[in-house]
Amino acid sequence: MLTKELSAFELDHHFEALLMLGIQDHPVTQNQLAELLQVDKSRVVSIIAYLEQKKLIKIEKNPADRREHYVHLSSDAVSSIPYIERSVEKINELAEFGIEDEKLATFFEVSEMIQQNLLKQAI
Template identity: 90%
Template sequence: MKQVQLISRSLRQINNLYKKMLTKELSAFELDHHFEALLMLAIQERPITQNQLAELLQVDKSRVVSIISYLEQRKLIYIERNPADRREHYIHLSPDAVSSIPHIERSVEKINEVAEFGIEHEKLVTFFEVSEMIQQNLLKQAI
């Protein structure tokens, strides 16, 4: 009998190992895997809404509410109501979060170096191209 291989299994294993290493590397920050949200907020040119953050992180809105609550409790973000639309809230990085971004970025670079060790640049480019193609193929079918 032929064994069926799930692409998602390999990707999930990579994801779990990668996040585990980053969490260990960033344990002093107590971010509980939310470093990606901080990095995403840091690269924005202006404050963004909860809905925009959900889209950027590719998670549902209820998950973003949980992430925001966690980061707000740790004083890494603060929320500001949009004066033009009181239903809309902007998310800002706190000064503490801003000062921690360079350390988070260095940690990500360090883990990336470990993950990419011994892999030729061309193969990495191919990996990312193929990953993007798989994502696009699946998105087409999901619509």
Template identity: 55%
Template sequence: MMKNTELLSQNLRLINYFYTRNLSRELSSLKVNHHFEVLLTLAKQKKPITQNQLAELLHIDKSRVAHIIFSMEENEVVMVKTNPADRRQHLISLSPNALKSIPYIEKKVKEVNEMANTGISEEKLSVFVEVAEAMMQNLTKKK
């Protein structure tokens, strides 16, 4: 049982660290610098999206997204094109090679998820997800 004085974020950060480390190890052959979530988010899009839209989808700072996209573009994982309708915007999409790697990434995510969930009943996993979602809603409510 967690004491009221313990930081919840510390436990969540450790889970994230070990989860990401395992996933990075599984996907070390890809040149994506741990940005699997960015790839999977872009793969779900029906058309190229702006950096601002990507930042909103990932819940991260726009400047961080710009840095990630720059790095991914250098590694030829994403393509960035100027929006002809608004030349200030850059439209981001996956490169053909990155698109080909999405099924492999999804397979490895599934394997790491199964590893993380080992020995935990479906009922407990369902409660964990429900509690995590409730906490996010509580923490994002405007006061």
């Protein structure tokens, strides 16, 4: 639904990576982005390649450590963040319509517990 809502971006996925980069107040390395998105580092490499191809991010070598790369939003991506955020809010409102706050809170609590259980197994 989000891809359809944001079809003008000609982007099939990875909106979450753009949003995550948009809220950072300091340079983010590829490894840090993997941790923020809770995905494997190899997955982040493909996400970065895709977004770089779409000219939504820029990669910059850390001058202090040339092995480390910073990921920055392009100016086009920065200006798109508010639109993406509004679209996510709209979809969340549609998804949550008619569901009591207490039931939503329980759903999110259980979802978090499931995620923590799975993270424990991955270690």
